[in-house]
Amino acid sequence: MSGIGMAAAAYSPPPPPTSSGPLTCWVNFAPNGGVAFDVTGASGDLSSQGYGIIQYDHSGGTPPYVESLTIQNDPSAKLGFDDTGRGAIAIFYTSFGLNEIESGWIKYMVTDGTGATATARYPTTGTLSVTRIG
Numbered sequence: 001m002s003g004i005g006m007a008a009a010a011y012s013p014p015p016p017p018t019s020s021g022p023l024t025c026w027v028n029f030a031p032n033g034g035v036a037f038d039v040t041g042a043s044g045d046l047s048s049q050g051y052g053i054i055q056y057d058h059s060g061g062t063p064p065y066v067e068s069l070t071i072q073n074d075p076s077a078k079l080g081f082d083d084t085g086r087g088a089i090a091i092f093y094t095s096f097g098l099n100e101i102e103s104g105w106i107k108y109m110v111t112d113g114t115g116a117t118a119t120a121r122y123p124t125t126g127t128l129s130v131t132r133i134g
Contacts, residue, residue, distance in 0.1 A: 023061030025118040027069070027108035029091075030055045035123050039093060040134035045082045047090035054081065054089040054106065056120070061112030072121075074104035079130060096132040103129040 030052050039049050047053050056069060069089070071079045079102055082092040093102065106122040122128070 020062075021060035023058065023110065023112050023116045023118045025056070025058035025108055025110045025120045027054065027056040027106055027120045027122045029053075029106070029122055029128070035126065035128040037091075037128070037130045038133045039096070039130055040132070042096050042132070043092070043094040045084065045090040045092040046130070047082075047084050047088060051091075053084070054091065054122075056089075056108045058110040058118060061110070061116055061118070062114050064113050066111045068107075068109050070107050070109075071104045072107045073127060074102060076102055078102050079104050091128075091130070093130050093132075096130075098132055098134075101129055101131045103127040 032052060034051065037046055037049070037051050039046070054069070058065065058067070069081060071081070071091075078094050078096065080092050080094070082090045084090050091106075096102070105127050107119065108121070109117060109119045111117045
């Protein structure tokens with residue numbers, strides 16, 4: 001191969017990303033699932049109170065991916081997500097009054113490089129609730 005041919009091969013653009021099947025996604029609360037959580041203190045996270053973490057992922061589709069994880073149907077905005085620093089995402093709550101109940105559901109959405117979108121929710125129906133009992 002000539003020097004020109006080698007230079008051309010060295011500067012060839014990478015091939016376009018290929019799809020690995022249809023885009024799908026899932027979200028879960030682990031290890032035990034659950035939808036009703038009793039907590040103590042005005043603010044904190046469910047993981048530190050022994051309830052678990054959020055798990056989510058996607059497969060298929062074409063890179064690059066854009067992901068979002070949100071709490072839906074929480075008008076008070078007192079629920080959210082917290083990186084626990086242990087490689088886990090926990091549900092946090094803030095500014096709860098005694099006996100206050102807040103609810104909502106988790107929405108995970110991913111869009112791939114072609115614009116295809118997949119959405120998952122937890123729980124699959126209904127809502128989860130957080131109640132301050134102490």
